[in-house]
Amino acid sequence: MNALVVAGVLIVLLGISYQTGWSKSRGLVTADGVKVHSRPQYHGSFTAIWAMVPALVILLLWAWFGGGITHNYTVSQIPQDILVSLDQAGLNGAIIRINALASGYGVAGEIAPWEQAAGDALRSFNFLTFAGTLILAVVAGGAGLAYARSRITARLRARNSVERVVNVLLLACSAVAILTTVGIVASLVTEAFRFFTFINPLDFFFGTVWAPNNAGGTNYGSYGLLPLLAGTLMITAIAMLVAVPVGLMSAIYLSQYAPKSFRAVAKPLIEILAGIPTIVFGFFALVTVGPFLRDFGNAIGLQISATSALTAGIVMGIMIIPFVSSLSDDIMNQVPRTLRDGAYGLGATQSETIRNVLLPAALPGIVGAFLLAVSRAIGETMIVVLAAGNAPILRGSPFEPVSTITVSIVNQLTGDTDFTGPQSLVGFALGLTLFVVTLCLNIFALYIVRRFREQYE
Amino acid sequence: MDMLAGKVKKTSLNLDSAMNPTDVLERPIRLTARDVTVHYGAKQALHGISIDIPDRAVTAFIGPSGCGKSTFLRCINRMNDTIEGAKVGGTIKLDGEDIYAPALDVVELRARIGMVFQKPNPFPKSIYDNVAYGPRIHGLAKSKSDLDEIVVSSLRKAGLFEEVKDRLQEPGTGLSGGQQQRLCIARAIAVGPEVILMDEPCSALDPIATAVIEELIDELRENYTIVIVTHSMQQAARVSQRTAFFHLGNLIEQGPTEDIFTNPVNKQTQDYIMGRIG
Numbered sequence: 001m002n003a004l005v006v007a008g009v010l011i012v013l014l015g016i017s018y019q020t021g022w023s024k025s026r027g028l029v030t031a032d033g034v035k036v037h038s039r040p041q042y043h044g045s046f047t048a049i050w051a052m053v054p055a056l057v058i059l060l061l062w063a064w065f066g067g068g069i070t071h072n073y074t075v076s077q078i079p080q081d082i083l084v085s086l087d088q089a090g091l092n093g094a095i096i097r098i099n100a101l102a103s104g105y106g107v108a109g110e111i112a113p114w115e116q117a118a119g120d121a122l123r124s125f126n127f128l129t130f131a132g133t134l135i136l137a138v139v140a141g142g143a144g145l146a147y148a149r150s151r152i153t154a155r156l157r158a159r160n161s162v163e164r165v166v167n168v169l170l171l172a173c174s175a176v177a178i179l180t181t182v183g184i185v186a187s188l189v190t191e192a193f194r195f196f197t198f199i200n201p202l203d204f205f206f207g208t209v210w211a212p213n214n215a216g217g218t219n220y221g222s223y224g225l226l227p228l229l230a231g232t233l234m235i236t237a238i239a240m241l242v243a244v245p246v247g248l249m250s251a252i253y254l255s256q257y258a259p260k261s262f263r264a265v266a267k268p269l270i271e272i273l274a275g276i277p278t279i280v281f282g283f284f285a286l287v288t289v290g291p292f293l294r295d296f297g298n299a300i301g302l303q304i305s306a307t308s309a310l311t312a313g314i315v316m317g318i319m320i321i322p323f324v325s326s327l328s329d330d331i332m333n334q335v336p337r338t339l340r341d342g343a344y345g346l347g348a349t350q351s352e353t354i355r356n357v358l359l360p361a362a363l364p365g366i367v368g369a370f371l372l373a374v375s376r377a378i379g380e381t382m383i384v385v386l387a388a389g390n391a392p393i394l395r396g397s398p399f400e401p402v403s404t405i406t407v408s409i410v411n412q413l414t415g416d417t418d419f420t421g422p423q424s425l426v427g428f429a430l431g432l433t434l435f436v437v438t439l440c441l442n443i444f445a446l447y448i449v450r451r452f453r454e455q456y457e
Numbered sequence: 458m459d460m461l462a463g464k465v466k467k468t469s470l471n472l473d474s475a476m477n478p479t480d481v482l483e484r485p486i487r488l489t490a491r492d493v494t495v496h497y498g499a500k501q502a503l504h505g506i507s508i509d510i511p512d513r514a515v516t517a518f519i520g521p522s523g524c525g526k527s528t529f530l531r532c533i534n535r536m537n538d539t540i541e542g543a544k545v546g547g548t549i550k551l552d553g554e555d556i557y558a559p560a561l562d563v564v565e566l567r568a569r570i571g572m573v574f575q576k577p578n579p580f581p582k583s584i585y586d587n588v589a590y591g592p593r594i595h596g597l598a599k600s601k602s603d604l605d606e607i608v609v610s611s612l613r614k615a616g617l618f619e620e621v622k623d624r625l626q627e628p629g630t631g632l633s634g635g636q637q638q639r640l641c642i643a644r645a646i647a648v649g650p651e652v653i654l655m656d657e658p659c660s661a662l663d664p665i666a667t668a669v670i671e672e673l674i675d676e677l678r679e680n681y682t683i684v685i686v687t688h689s690m691q692q693a694a695r696v697s698q699r700t701a702f703f704h705l706g707n708l709i710e711q712g713p714t715e716d717i718f719t720n721p722v723n724k725q726t727q728d729y730i731m732g733r734i735g
Contacts, residue, residue: 260541338578342641344539345572346591346648347564356590361581 021047038158046158050148055141077118191428198422210392227394231402238313247324255332274322278382285315285387307389309398331365371445381406484511493547517697524703534570571645577637579629587629591648615643635666655685
């Protein structure tokens with residue numbers, strides 16, 4: 001409700017300020033008959049920015065510091081004799097109860113009179129601070145509006161100011177993505193370092209046994225990365241063995257051979273495959289593909305577990321077919337028609353043209369598509385959780401259960417975690433490893449694309 | 458530069474250097490087209506084109522943009538086959554053999570009728586591999602040295618060898634526009650065609666590169682039947698012995714180049730040549 005009120009007030013402020021600037025600007029045009037620097041829309045936006053920024057700053061300040069002030073006020077409403085009798089957990093509980101009373105949600109159990117009193121007090125405090133903040137924001141916005149309106153003259157370069165603000169806004173938006181990346185990497189690195197204070201990095205990166213002792217105590221168990229890395233790479237390799245040939249050939253068919261009408265239907269259908277949740281692929285692997293492979297193995301005299309690297313890899317390969325085929329198809333369609341004509345003009349057949357001209361020209365993009373698919377496969381979790389068998393043992397055979405980095409992260413971080421011991425901190429070390437592997441692949445992809453990009457110009 | 462300037466001068470001698478029109482008429486006819494029509498979907502792009510194209514001479518197709526001259530050119534080596542929805546009617550015969558006959562092998566046809574395109578389109582391969590591409594797919598060379606010989610002689614015929622002989626392994630896309638176009642001509646020659654179709658081969662080139670190509674076309678006509686589509690009437694006048702004027706999908710007038718330019722029969726041709734349409 002409060003959020004709605006705030007949004008409503010802000011929208012009204014926005015509308016009024018824009019309209020004010022706009023109409024004053026229109027007045028300039030008719031009255032003076034001189035050349036006005038900016039169009040009325042820009043004067044409107046200029047005024048709106050001057051009104052909105054102060055109002056938003058005040059609301060943001062309250063959002064930032066209001067929580068602490070309210071907390072202190074709530075604590076001050078608890079009678080002194082009760083306050084001293086509470087420990088930290090008790091105090092937190094009391095504050096939660098008082099908050100619930102104040103917002104009228106009701107609480108379990110009997111309500112003590114002091115709780116009721118504190119709740120009532122908090123309710124009026126909340127109302128007052130909310131109304132106060134909002135009024136302050138509106139006043140500040142109004143002041144900004146008045147200032148901006150007074151500055152509007154024919155000579156005011158409102159367009160330039162507005163463009164600058166838009167510029168800053170765009171910069172801020174791209175900064176969100178960048179800062180998030182930096183923040184995540186920073187937290188991965190620091191937490192991974194905390195993990196390495198428990199476990200020797202050499203034992204982690206080169207250890208061949210993965211057996212964390214999750215029971216606690218000083219016996220941490222062993223955290224060898226290699227079985228997980230091997231499992232990850234094996235499943236990824238199997239997935240690529242499935243996805244690359246199938247995806248590439250379907251892309252070639254779609255872009256070069258298929259009639260337009262078929263392509264119009266088939267391409268969206270293939271892309272739908274990418275939209276199926278991976279957990280669905282997971283139980284498809286568990287229920288259908290795994291047993292089928294086991295029975296098939298039995299029939300030809302091979303021991304294949306129902307849950308194995310092979311099962312997970314095949315299903316994951318099917319999952320990433322659309323990545324390979326759809327991207328490669330787009331890329332092949334971008335190869336200039338003149339190049340293909342050149343080959344046809346020399347008497348090349350369609351398949352010769354594709355092999356000798358089209359694929360080499362599209363190669364950088366195709367490599368990019370492959371690597372995107374690899375990144376996707378390495379980071380994939382749900383299919384592996386269900387279908388790979390969760391056996392973190394270093395093995396060379398794809399017919400047996402394995403485990404991957406992602407699955408081990410899930411295992412270590414689900415349930416009760418306090419991030420004080422290596423049992424949970426290892427998640428960050430694993431995450432960092434995964435991040436570095438995919439980062440390297442992306443850099444490699446970028447390098448390939450740059451290296452070959454300008455081949456047809 | 459001096460050498461290039463000399464070339465420009467020589468090719469700009471135009472009509473005087475063209476061979477006597479009666480010579481052309483005496484040459485045997487290689488290609489005959491009768492009532493050729495082309496539809497792109499519902500739209501008719503060509504209305505009944507009939508023309509004879511003589512052996513070892515340059516025939517130019519002129520006309521304003523969208524008049525169908527390139528479309529007709531692309532019928533001659535069946536490049537329109539690669540465009541979805543294009544339908545060709547009528548007959549085109551190469552040495553009396555219908556090129557649209559069901560039994561005819563398109564791949565073989567395109568090896569006999571080479572093509573050079575509007576925009577230079579070397580493959581993203583080395584200069585050597587560009588020229589060797591055709592001979593390789595058609596199995597024309599029995600050994601590596603055979604192939605080397607074909608590549609070198611094709612580059613020579615295209616007047617490019619001296620400029621690139623030290624960098625045959627460098628990418629063809631690294632050459633200048635005019636060199637790329639000559640590379641494409643060399644690539645077409647390497648297959649050993651009898652007819653070479655050129656679709657506005659100089660429209661993406663500067664005047665000096667254009668002059669070099671025109672000079673080359675003039676040399677090539679001694680061994681090849683050449684059909685060239687061009688925007689530029691001056692170019693048609695400079696390089697061709699016969700000219701055909703297209704307008705709105707119709708072949709308006711055809712004849713010896715000199716007659717078309719000095720004494721056009723049709724009013725539309727006259728208007729185009731005088732710069733009143735187009």
